[in-house]
Amino acid sequence: MGINKSSSADEIKKAFRKLAVKYHPDRNPDDKPAEERFKEISEAYEVLSDPEKRKKYDQFGQYWKQAGQSTWPGGGANVDMGNFDFSQYGNFEEFINELLGKFSTPGGGRTGNYGYGNQGTGYSGYSGGYGNQTPAPNREATLKLTFSEAFRGVQKRLNLGNEIIDVRIPAGAKNGSRIRVKGKGGNSPYSQNRGDLYLNVELTPHNFFAFEDDNLVCEVPISPDEAVLGSTIDVPTPDGMVTVKVPPGIRSGQCLRLRGKGWVNQKKGRGDQLVKIIIDTPQHITDTERNYYEKIRDSRSYQPRQHLQTISL
Numbered sequence: 666m667g668i669n670k671s672s673s674a675d676e677i678k679k680a681f682r683k684l685a686v687k688y689h690p691d692r693n694p695d696d697k698p699a700e701e702r703f704k705e706i707s708e709a710y711e712v713l714s715d716p717e718k719r720k721k722y723d724q725f726g727q728y729w730k731q732a733g734q735s736t737w738p739g740g741g742a743n744v745d746m747g748n749f750d751f752s753q754y755g756n757f758e759e760f761i762n763e764l765l766g767k768f769s770t771p772g773g774g775r776t777g778n779y780g781y782g783n784q785g786t787g788y789s790g791y792s793g794g795y796g797n798q799t800p801a802p803n804r805e806a807t808l809k810l811t812f813s814e815a816f817r818g819v820q821k822r823l824n825l826g827n828e829i830i831d832v833r834i835p836a837g838a839k840n841g842s843r844i845r846v847k848g849k850g851g852n853s854p855y856s857q858n859r860g861d862l863y864l865n866v867e868l869t870p871h872n873f874f875a876f877e878d879d880n881l882v883c884e885v886p887i888s889p890d891e892a893v894l895g896s897t898i899d900v901p902t903p904d905g906m907v908t909v910k911v912p913p914g915i916r917s918g919q920c921l922r923l924r925g926k927g928w929v930n931q932k933k934g935r936g937d938q939l940v941k942i943i944i945d946t947p948q949h950i951t952d953t954e955r956n957y958y959e960k961i962r963d964s965r966s967y968q969p970r971q972h973l974q975t976i977s978l
Contacts, residue, residue, distance in 0.1 A: 681710045682854070691856045801860040802851035808864040810838060812871040816903050816929060825862075832864065837929035839876065842866040873901060879936030880927045882920075886945035887911060900940055902926045909940060917944040 684706050686692070693699035806825060814821075818836035822829060830849055838844065843863050850860025875882045885900055895913035899906045902923060909921055920939045927936025950958070 677710070677713045681706065681713070685710075686855055689855050801853035801856075801858045803860040803863060804850045805863045805865060807867055808832075808834070808844070809867050809869060810834065811869050812874060815839065815866065815868055823864075830862070834864075834866075835931060837931055838866045838868075839928070840866060840868050874903075876928065877939065879930045879933065881936065881938045882941060883938065884941045884943050886943045887915075889944060889946060892917070892942075892944045900938075902938055911942065915942055917942060 685703065688699045688703040688706060690696075690700050690703060806823070808821065808823070810819065814834065815838040816836060818838075819834050821832050821834055823832060828849075830846065832844070832846055834844060843865055846862040846864065848859050849862035852859055873883050881903070883901070885898065887896060887898065891898070891911060892915055893913065895915075896911045898909055898911055900909045900923070904926065907923065907926070909923070911921070918941065920941050923938040923940060925935045926938035929935060947954075
């Protein structure tokens with residue numbers, strides 16, 4: 666962890682982070698010496714992380730903050746302003762001892778502001794307190810569910826790297842739903858705190874049901890005679906089969922609404938199921954069926970294209 670005058674910003678940051686973690690107040694509660702040490706480290710990092718401030722320190726030593734001001738601390742005490750040589754120190758902590766211990770400001774001590782800006786250290790400006798910790802990072806993962814699991818809710822065991830997490834998925838999750846699992850995110854490098862885990866739900870497509878907001882949509886075929894005469898049909902729902910009455914004269918594409926048979930919404934209750942009717946024209950018919958269809962054609966009073974006679978440019 667040695668540091669010298671030519672040390673890069675990354676090397677300085679690495680040395681600082683190690684000491685900052687060691688002396689941070691969260692890891693040393695009610696430890697005044699550690700708190701003071703943390704302040705000292707922060708001030709030293711402020712010098713080293715800013716090229717302009719570092720240049721001033723090379724010139725003015727401990728009085729780099731007052732450089733250029735008309736009034737100096739300590740009533741005009743004599744100060745050695747020669748160039749400062751980092752190479753005389755074995756490591757970063759030894760340098761801080763020298764910087765903030767042996768050369769402490771005469772006649773008034775250190776200033777009260779120990780800010781060190783946004784240097785990617787996880788802290789942002791110290792001013793008489795412990796500083797503001799960057800929150801522990803959250804993390805995200807994709808959670809794949811079947812329609813049945815999402816509709817009813819499910820207990821899932823997730824393998825996330827080197828951690829096994831048991832999660833209860835509430836009923837009603839959909840594509841794009843985000844489920845928050847508190848305290849299962851990334852670890853903070855400065856405390857024992859953890860961020861949150863966000864699970865992004867991805868549903869396996871169903872071969873019959875589709876979504877329309879909180880409603881479920883399905884297509885159900887009927888025969889031409891059922892469309893003309895009406896019928897009673899069985900329709901699958903998430904709760905099982907239900908009997909549905911098809912009114913006479915229904916057209917292909919019309920929807921029948923089954924109230925309360927749709928998707929689960931934790932706040933609004935169940936949505937509806939929309940049954941889209943598709944008139945399925947037979948591709949193969951028997952001779953008897955053909956005979957009846959020909960009789961219907963010959964006696965039909967309904968002319969489906971009669972309105973086209975009035976259309977022109």
